[in-house]
Amino acid sequence: MVKVGVVGASGYTGGELLRLLLVHPEVEIARLTSREYAGEYVFRVHPNLRGLTSLKFERPRLEDLVDKCELVFTATPHGVSSKFIPRLLEAGLKIVDLSADFRLKNPEDYPKWYGWSHPHPELLEKAVYGVPELHREEIRGAQLVACPGCMAVASILALAPPAKAGIIDLEKIVLDVKMGSSGAGVKPSRSTHHAERYGVVRPYKPVGHRHTAEVEQELKLVSGGDSVRVAMSAHAVNIVRGILATCHTFLSREIDQAEAWKIYREFYRGEPFIRMVKDRKGVCRLPDPKAVVGSNYCDIGFEIDRHAERLVALSALDNLLKGASGIAVQNMNLVMGFPEDLGLKQPALYPV
Amino acid sequence: MKKTYCPECGAEIEVADDVIVGEIVSCPDCGLELEVVEIEGETVKVKVLQVSGEDWGE
Numbered sequence: 381m382v383k384v385g386v387v388g389a390s391g392y393t394g395g396e397l398l399r400l401l402l403v404h405p406e407v408e409i410a411r412l413t414s415r416e417y418a419g420e421y422v423f424r425v426h427p428n429l430r431g432l433t434s435l436k437f438e439r440p441r442l443e444d445l446v447d448k449c450e451l452v453f454t455a456t457p458h459g460v461s462s463k464f465i466p467r468l469l470e471a472g473l474k475i476v477d478l479s480a481d482f483r484l485k486n487p488e489d490y491p492k493w494y495g496w497s498h499p500h501p502e503l504l505e506k507a508v509y510g511v512p513e514l515h516r517e518e519i520r521g522a523q524l525v526a527c528p529g530c531m532a533v534a535s536i537l538a539l540a541p542p543a544k545a546g547i548i549d550l551e552k553i554v555l556d557v558k559m560g561s562s563g564a565g566v567k568p569s570r571s572t573h574h575a576e577r578y579g580v581v582r583p584y585k586p587v588g589h590r591h592t593a594e595v596e597q598e599l600k601l602v603s604g605g606d607s608v609r610v611a612m613s614a615h616a617v618n619i620v621r622g623i624l625a626t627c628h629t630f631l632s633r634e635i636d637q638a639e640a641w642k643i644y645r646e647f648y649r650g651e652p653f654i655r656m657v658k659d660r661k662g663v664c665r666l667p668d669p670k671a672v673v674g675s676n677y678c679d680i681g682f683e684i685d686r687h688a689e690r691l692v693a694l695s696a697l698d699n700l701l702k703g704a705s706g707i708a709v710q711n712m713n714l715v716m717g718f719p720e721d722l723g724l725k726q727p728a729l730y731p732v
Numbered sequence: 733m734k735k736t737y738c739p740e741c742g743a744e745i746e747v748a749d750d751v752i753v754g755e756i757v758s759c760p761d762c763g764l765e766l767e768v769v770e771i772e773g774e775t776v777k778v779k780v781l782q783v784s785g786e787d788w789g790e
Contacts (some may be wrong), residue, residue, distance in 0.1 A: 636740055637740050637762075641742055641761070641762070642742055645742075649780060656761060658741075658761070658762055659761075659763040660762060660763030660765075661763040662763070665763075
């Protein structure tokens, strides 16, 4: 049994963490914090948890976390956790960070992609990028795990097998990512107002999305190459949860369906949360967020375009689970030596 | 169970022990429909079933 804290527990990812942790057989929630809702019952903010817990949010105090927790999830806005995580590390706590603060290895990428200089660049090498499918053994021994961005992990999981196999042009990758409204977080704005958001297919970040940096970083690692160029366009679409990443790549040599299948199968053999979806029959013939919402699965598929010599790799996941809180719990399981899928086996809701 | 392999995606396909020639099996991975054309002991040979596909376009 591990005593955990959740910092920033009132957001959507915080709420999903609590939903998973409250029924996790090896977890005791020792501390959960929210500046805005300190003193309030959890179920007043996360109504799906009514009847499951009488916990209340507490004001964030670092020394309380140090005294009461062995592992802390940090679900704070970007740029916040890097200010207090050093104290928690110094006290020997294990950290699973859901923000972007420790995802990038090169300190120079922070001013470029996030607009601020990292306050503790010496910790970036210590952090392990929290995609178990790529870094499982490093995560097992890690004190600090940086969970990936939701659009980044969808894209990375779709592209890692062909990137490693050397069958695609790594300097010409185009990501078209469609995102549900929960990805915008819990703070409302004019653009998230129902009248503005409902029914949209909104290209909200056609160039320059921050997650581009993570995708390039990880594809370089998995391919062993220095030169990776990714172009990402992000769209807001009319769903609450879910991401579909359509990854357009150009083949560097001819391959057939059987070889492509072999590449994906070999890369993901035995992975508990990866499903290949490339079917001729049934309702869901390629990955669709509708079939993964509420689960920690990432569905992956592909098609080969003979005309344009493309490999189109597709992935679908729930942005709040495999894209945030689900993968965070998967990482905690690895860090603590629990079975990797403990507390995460629930199938997707369907239909949603 | 007997085994065969999908000629397109390479998936291993389990086939019932009492399978007969002419029976149709479906690849669990890619959904390709296959016709059993020969059985010799544990070896089951299949070929792609030719049918007109349903229109799933929009």
